[in-house]
Amino acid sequence: MKISYNWLKDYINLKLSPEELKDRMTFAGIEVEAVEQLGKNLKQIKIAKVVKFEQHPNAEKLSVCLVDDGTETKQVICGAPNCKNDIKVAFAGIGTQIQDFIIKKAKLRGELSFGMLCSESELGISTDHDGIMILPEDAPIGTDLASYLGLEDTCYDVEITPNRPDLLGIIGVARDLSALLELPLTLPESKLNASNEPIEDHLSLENKVPELCTRYTARMIKNVEVKDSPDWLKKKLISVGLRPINNVVDITNFVMMEFGHPLHAFDYSLINEKKIIVRSAKENEEFPALDEVTYKLKPEDVVIADENRAIALAGIIGGENSHITSSTKDIVIEAANFLYSSIRKTAGRMNISTDSSYRFERDITDEVAEFASIRACELILEIAGGELLKGKLDSFPTKKGLRKVSIRPSRAKKILSIEISPKQIIEYLTALGLNITKESEDNLEFEIPYYRKDLTREIDLIEEVIRLNGYNNVPTFLKSQNIMNKPVFFARRKIENLLVNYGFSEVVNWNFGDPKDLDKLKVNANDKRRDFAKLKNPLGESFSIMRSMLLPSLLKNALHNINHGQKNFRIFELKKVFTRKNEKLATEKLHLTGLLCGELNPVYWKDNSKQLDFYDVKGITEDILAELKLKNCEYQGSEEPYYQPGMGVDVTISGRLIASLGKIDPKIAVKFDINLPVFAIDIDLETIFTMDLFQDHVFEIIPKFPPVLRDVSFIIAKEHKYADIIETMRKAGKNVISKIVLFDEFAGKNIKDGFHSLTFSLVFSSDTKTLTDEYINNILKKVIKALINSYNTEMR
């Protein structure tokens, strides 16, 4: 629903700026979805005077005018019939935006035009497009139209929640704001002067569906003059996005915007037999509506009818057969209310949404119909003239009394956790229009005004209290502790899960260690891992230190299992290791050590069995490091003494050792009584966890163009390392090669000694273009050239 800042000011003396008001409304539960600065487009339109008016030499319907906009005089070609010399006009100069187009210098039938004289419809002020807008003689030249017409305003598009039909009018919003901002509310006071002629002499009413039409009032005014509305009324309607039509219709719309209660006006002369009947529609009854569509009705729809035909679809849209026209003299003003669910059903089925149905669907109040009716009649008499007949026709079948609801201040305090006095509660609720009717120890009873249908229980009143107090003024106590390092905690679980999925079983060993184990592993005398955390009173020599390495324990576990006939296994332990030199306590570091023995996969009838090899273990390590999102890992020959020479690798990041892997030197394995090939992985999680690695995934654009695959095969001296070869290809392939996969290697047959054949699959992809064969061949040539230049190689 649209409401305007200036209009709100009619009822409440706002001191907040339009921007501040937006926030206050939103935090009071009236969510502002959009804000529009009105009059912005009219700011560029200037008041100008036509100082010379001549017939266009080459066009009968055009005129050539000179206009003075206060700064200079410009030639403008105009086609309006009402344009003449010496009038004040709305002038749009070059560069001004009118609706969707921008005014440019133009040549019309040979004459230059430096702007445009605008009509009211072009300016969006009214539907009048018969000619240009002519301003009063005293309109000051050079002033912009927005300030002259007072059309500068802020329009808010607000979302009214379904529990608050009282906010469907600007007065309702003003009432809420008056409570919120503690400002007095000024409501329009209406007085009606009626003639002595009773309405009953001219019109009768029959409500045949009291359960669907909960109120129907009709008043009648004779001899109105239907014409354009006065400017102030037009402006009001425009400010909330409504188009002015004529004074009577505009007034009904104005009052709807004020009270949130839709009204309808009928042309009395078109009501047959002078009787209004509220009834269910007949099956397939045809109704010609104001939107120039004829609707087919069903008995579930409610119509306002005369003796012969439907003249309005109740609460939704008026009839083509009875609406106000410029020739209308006598009018009937309807102010009614209908069952919201019935209106919703009919409007939904017909797929119509009007300002009227929007409100009636939201369960508005029977009582407001009367206020709206009086207000509308008063304005019609004032603006359109005429005589109001005495009395009204009124069907109000189920009039309800005002509801009373109690609130316990102690309960409000308990639920809201705020300090609030009974006095404050009374102040809040009376500001919303509730009346205190009883006040006793911890019990306040309020009479709920008819327009607040949503307040039925204590908890509803408590909600109002906190809404006015401010949701965000409620204290909060909880804070997150931030004791644990959650990324590390979950990274650890992730690695454990990954290993389990790779077939590893977790072992748990005592943290005691045997210093002799490090001798067996040939660990250097000056290695830090020999700074043992020694126990004073150990269980025995072989438990005399806190472990500084996990590997010996795992080798012992391996032996236990081999001795029990288990030769295919993968085990890991993720635990602290300890060293102690000068520190008071010990240095405790989290390590992960894995040990692998036996076959790559479980025996399967379709496959040949394969013993684990170095690359299997390397792949697992790479996967773990990838799981931790570690980048720029470098692999080089290991310095650990316990790997078989040439079969161990250290992994570093910027020179820091984070992991090693390899085949345990058989000479060392034997010292642990193991005669099978075993492989080990050791990862220094403590060091890794100090690195910045827990970044969230960031989406990367998926290339639009399909990738292109090419293979390249060559014979190359074995001394050249794969890592270097791939780097060479990558550099030569610039950014177009997105992936290089080694898919074959062989030596021997037909290949000279010291050489082997490598086949790579290259994936070319680009974000910006489809890669042509020619382009790819070119890149491929560069790659091959780079290989030949750098290595002892020949292409196949």
Add this chain to the structure above:
Amino acid sequence: MKEELNKVVVSAKTEIIEAKYMHELMLLKSRYIGKKSILNNFMQKIGSLSKEERPAFGQTLNIAKNQISQLIADQEEKIKELDYNTTLRSESIDLSMPGRKRAKGSLHPITKVWREIEDIFMSMGFEVAEGPDVEDEYHNFDALNTPQDHPARELSDTFYLDDDVLLRTQTSTVQIRTMENHSLPIKIISPGSCYRNENDASHSPMFHQVEALLVDEGVTFTDLRDMLNIFVKEMFGDKIESRIRPHFFPFTEPSAEIDIVCVKCYGEGCNLCKGSGWLEMGGAGLVDPNVLEKLGIDSEKYTGYAFGLGMDRIAMLKYKIPDMRLLFENDIRFLKQFS
């Protein structure tokens, strides 16, 4: 000409019905109804007929063409169905042969219990705190209100690295360290390894314990009982009730021992619970005001509860592991049972 056409239709019908392969059928299609087909040939000959004969022959020709097209379409369906059946036969397999599996590993039963405990407490707003295994005497004993001459401090009970540096005998040390370093309220569990100088069939020199600690304004004995009840049911199931009995710990007052209904006999009495129907689970209590005051916490304003449970014992009860030594033997046949 009409007779000629009839002959062609008859032979086409026979040939189409006998076609067994798609390529054969396609040849027939082009021979009879394709661009340079026999029927098209007839079409061109229509011109040689008299004006009167033309419409009738044209109609007959059309009917013939439609018939043949229909036959070809039907035969096409038949051949497709035959091909499909051939595929089914050639791809038929013994569905009872084993599927391809990967070797599955396993987490150690202690880790499984450890994680489950973390998850239960974390879902209730506790955080997991850690501390060193190698501790000083202050955090392990003094700060926990343990008297100087307490037997637990002796070499026969506790492993020492130096006179005042030792292997923690309980993870309560982490509570002290957390309260030293973080502001209240504190709501943590501290799982970890602990050590005591004993090694027999029912005692391991290294074992795993978890302690829970909540210190805040208004923490009561009820909060302790609630948390214990909830934890035990989450861990062992709804049937398992818990109770507490008066006991003594230097760092809690009132102190209690926790029992749970025997997980084997559900309280009937069996060899596991030695006929009592209850199993001892650990210790609990409200944090001794002395402990709080030593840390500079106003024990009038703040109260707290703490309890400690043996994770190895929980694992043994939960998974019905009869001997504690199995937990540290790391036999792959034992470990794989927990995959």
